[in-house]
Amino acid sequence: MSSVRQVLHPDYLILLPTTPCKVLSSAVLHGGLQKANALLNMRVEKHSPLPCLAPEQTLLNKAEELALPSPTVGMMTAASMKSLGQHIEKRGDLTVECWVTSGLSNVRRVGDKADDKTEPGTINICLHINQALSDSALAEALILLTESKVTAIRDTDIISPVSGLPASGTGTDSHAVFCPDAEPQHHYCGKHTTLGELIGRAVLEACSTSLGHCFRSMTND
Template structure:
């Protein structure tokens, strides 16, 4: 929601908002900037919002020699959809936010490919959990308001690409799938306990 796209950033904010309280009258970008200022985060900040419980946090990290890939996921499922479902122009709280960190520099093309692998891994986790879209009644692929970010050092790229045949691609798939599965399980358990 704040500073999306290709950016040189110093901080990430995944801001939790209360799904039962209306957001302040400020635009979401200004709300995120105000929170970042209150937290004294250095600019440039990448900002996301979620009404998901922080109890839904899923985290996983893997290392292969000097390469480290780490992922954090928060999940809310009240807004779950299948790609291509009929639009309703009314987003309700319920978001899957994913932050992926790679400790080695990627080319712009590899960053785009990492985002594709992240998304594919999320969809795989949702399908593995057998989550169904309430709109179409078919297997879901995400929510209507998901936000994802991929971070790596700003340096000479060490990876020109990161497809499934590469070690980096393997690690991205493994950490995102595992972190998403943990987060979705927390979320589904919470929904079961509250019903």
């Protein structure tokens, strides 16, 4: 059984861990290294203007509307929640679970020429590890998550419309790694470790599934 309860709605994905968590993320709301009790991935309309409020205030208002426990880490996306890819990897008492939503209207290759235009298409990823990590291991997990995302994108042969070269993500991707806020059991999670293996497998599978949903949706539109 997962140690994170999820609530999936056409307008959002909520993740509720059973214990208070430590989170490292690039999220709009409560990004950075934080303690949190919930994560929110909120969908906004792609072709509609955002409210006049700042994005973090919009997310905070939504978290309060949904009565989510504070603090909540919040992300935004224009991607459909139907693009959700989810995967769990287990080894003994260790469980790694990943959730991905994908939009590709803003796809880029790292180093592409900047145009200072922010499009709403994005790849948002949340990764939960059921055992506590040190701060440095959380950072290493976030690096491995990103490397796994890039690998999934390359495996799918997605091309940047800016450079015409293989893409590595979108211009507005948001990622979060969270684990129990407790005495660390892991201080490393490189690819040579069991935890690193499980992170890589979970993110690759969830990303691949999500990108597949995204491509099918684009084909059907």
